[in-house]
Amino acid sequence: MTMPLVLLNRRRRGGGFNPATLFALNEPGVWYDPSDLTTMFTDTAGTTPATVGTGVALLLDKSKGLVLGPELVIAGQWSFSTGATESPLGTLNLPASGASAQQANRVASGRTYRVDFTATGSGTLNVHIGDTAAGAVDFSVNTSGTYSRLIACDAIGTAIQFRSAGTSGFVGTVSNISVRELPGFHATQSTPASRPTFARIPASGRRNILVGTATLATQTRVVTAAQHTLSFRGTGTVTLTGASTSGPLVGTGANDIVSLTFTPTAGNLTLTVSGTVNDAQLELGAVRTAYQLVGATTFDVTEAGQPDLWHLSFDGIDDFLVTPTITPGIDKAQVFAGVRKVSDAVSGMLLEHSSGSSNSGIIAVNAPSAVSAGANYRWVSRGTSTAEAVSANSFAAPITNVLTGIGDIAGDNATLRVNGTQAAQSTADQGTGNFLAYPLYIGRRGGTSLPFNGHLYSLIVRFGPNLTSDTIGPTERWVANKTGVVIP
Amino acid sequence: MTLDTTTIALPPSMTDPNVNPETAPIWLDADGNEYLVASGQLDEPLDEDGNPIPYVTSDPIEAQPDRLNVVVGMDGLSALAAMGLTVKEVEAE
Numbered sequence: 336m337t338m339p340l341v342l343l344n345r346r347r348r349g350g351g352f353n354p355a356t357l358f359a360l361n362e363p364g365v366w367y368d369p370s371d372l373t374t375m376f377t378d379t380a381g382t383t384p385a386t387v388g389t390g391v392a393l394l395l396d397k398s399k400g401l402v403l404g405p406e407l408v409i410a411g412q413w414s415f416s417t418g419a420t421e422s423p424l425g426t427l428n429l430p431a432s433g434a435s436a437q438q439a440n441r442v443a444s445g446r447t448y449r450v451d452f453t454a455t456g457s458g459t460l461n462v463h464i465g466d467t468a469a470g471a472v473d474f475s476v477n478t479s480g481t482y483s484r485l486i487a488c489d490a491i492g493t494a495i496q497f498r499s500a501g502t503s504g505f506v507g508t509v510s511n512i513s514v515r516e517l518p519g520f521h522a523t524q525s526t527p528a529s530r531p532t533f534a535r536i537p538a539s540g541r542r543n544i545l546v547g548t549a550t551l552a553t554q555t556r557v558v559t560a561a562q563h564t565l566s567f568r569g570t571g572t573v574t575l576t577g578a579s580t581s582g583p584l585v586g587t588g589a590n591d592i593v594s595l596t597f598t599p600t601a602g603n604l605t606l607t608v609s610g611t612v613n614d615a616q617l618e619l620g621a622v623r624t625a626y627q628l629v630g631a632t633t634f635d636v637t638e639a640g641q642p643d644l645w646h647l648s649f650d651g652i653d654d655f656l657v658t659p660t661i662t663p664g665i666d667k668a669q670v671f672a673g674v675r676k677v678s679d680a681v682s683g684m685l686l687e688h689s690s691g692s693s694n695s696g697i698i699a700v701n702a703p704s705a706v707s708a709g710a711n712y713r714w715v716s717r718g719t720s721t722a723e724a725v726s727a728n729s730f731a732a733p734i735t736n737v738l739t740g741i742g743d744i745a746g747d748n749a750t751l752r753v754n755g756t757q758a759a760q761s762t763a764d765q766g767t768g769n770f771l772a773y774p775l776y777i778g779r780r781g782g783t784s785l786p787f788n789g790h791l792y793s794l795i796v797r798f799g800p801n802l803t804s805d806t807i808g809p810t811e812r813w814v815a816n817k818t819g820v821v822i823p
Numbered sequence: 824m825t826l827d828t829t830t831i832a833l834p835p836s837m838t839d840p841n842v843n844p845e846t847a848p849i850w851l852d853a854d855g856n857e858y859l860v861a862s863g864q865l866d867e868p869l870d871e872d873g874n875p876i877p878y879v880t881s882d883p884i885e886a887q888p889d890r891l892n893v894v895v896g897m898d899g900l901s902a903l904a905a906m907g908l909t910v911k912e913v914e915a916e
Binding site: 390704 | 827828830831841842843846847848860861862863864865866896897898899900901903905910915916
């Protein structure tokens with residue numbers, strides 16, 4: 336078939352490429368896209384969308400299209416206890432504490448379901464997806480209302496159950512019941528302190544270290560012992576104390592920009608504001624640069640003329656996400672990640688499909704790796720033996736890169752690409768077998784160690800046949816576009 | 824929930840609703856005392872009447888082994904450094 340020249344050119348640049356094509360044959364894996372604001376939530380039930388500066392408890396996987404599966408609840412097929420009935424068809428009547436209705440063999444472990452229903456009555460109504468044991472309640476409601484929740488199925492059990500609690504249980508009706516699978520390996524974090532923060536920075540990077548800069552309020556910032564420049568518009572005054580007593584900087588008019596260059600000692604710099612101070616900026620260097628608007632948190636930075644780069648910020652302490660178990664069923668894997676590595680001080684586990692390096696059938700990406708003590712990245716592909724591709728120490732943090740990991744156990748190939756160029760390769764024997772069934776940990780090994788300190792702009796993990804350069808290139812350029820990296 | 828980053832260093836003998844002892848990393852002060860650490864945009868604990876108790880930065884800022892240590896408004900790693908803490912151990916890759 337002859338393809339029009341215009342279309343050929345577009346394909347070469349990656350224009351129109353959709354990562355969903357990587358999963359067209361239902362390949363196991365994940366595609367996380369923080370630039371898609373509909374895929375992040377501040378609760379694991381998926382009820383409250385994340386906003387800039389909030390912790391992300393649920394990150395939806397787009398690899399399966401985020402299209403709800405068929406209805407799993409079938410009217411007229413409930414089984415009942417303690418006087419529960421279905422009347423009219425599709426409406427459950429729970430007349431007393433302990434009454435329940437359930438449908439067996441409807442859900443499966445490791446999958447996520449959207450559960451919708453309307454409760455009319457009073458008392459505690461418990462919803463079970465999977466395990467129906469009394470202690471395995473997935474969701475409870477205590478007031479009448481219409482509810483919608485995402486619930487990951489328990490490790491055991493296959494049932495859908497609505498049950499009035501044993502004490503002060505729900506008495507009333509449950510109607511408009513729907514349970515449908517939301518396919519994909521959605522990543523979650525149940526501990527609030529361990530949630531990565533949803534954030535945006537301009538493609539030019541962050542320079543303004545203040546917060547609430549539109550109308551500045553008194554604040555204290557940590558500064559280094561280097562030259563800084565403070566600037567703002569307005570008629571107010573900013574007085575410095577702590578790490579510097581230079582100034583004060585006095586405004587001269589609503590539209591006049593004034594600036595002060597100074598060198599503080601390292602430590603806390605307090606900026607005391609009086610009067611009106613707008614569009615304030617404190618940055619490293621002796622020159623005032625283009626103004627960056629910083630919102631109520633340091634995670635919300637924008638700049639006129641610069642595209643927003645949406646990302647998850649991992650704090651290098653305790654942040655991580657984890658998926659349900661992913662069963663690859665193949666010995667080939669590809670990873671594409673847009674990252675900003677903030678520090679090289681200690682090894683960080685950007686991702687690991689497993690909870691530790693001694694397990695067989697795993698992949699992992701370190702950013703950085705301690706193996707060479709440094710400014711690097713590391714890609715691991717392991718069957719029963721480990722092959723690691725460690726880049727040269729030429730990627731000193733802070734740095735933003737597109738990382739590609741290619742793993743092939745039988746083919747003894749572990750290749751690491753950085754910004755579209757091969758950075759390391761190992762042909763060491765990886766042993767035998769497929770990549771095995773594990774959760775995917777993002778940001779921390781097993782949720783307990785090696786915390787990643789940096790930003791994640793995009794992440795694609797695919798377990799499937801090796802990709803050709805015709806696919807790797809467009810995928811890298813797609814990720815690069817989300818990351819603020821230019822790949823020719 | 825506050826949008827300020829709050830960082831907590833908790834002696835293991837104490838509890839805080841935002842510190843998960845199963846997953847919290849352990850950091851050490853200069854005397855070798857251990858602290859369970861948490862950092863992020865945290866929900867404030869509630870008092871007996873259900874009212875939030877805001878976290879406030881401890882004074883002095885250096886971590887003490889007989890109290891809940893808190894820094895508000897600073898990124899987590901900077902806060903832990905200001906508290907005089909270092910990570911207990913770095914696991915081999």
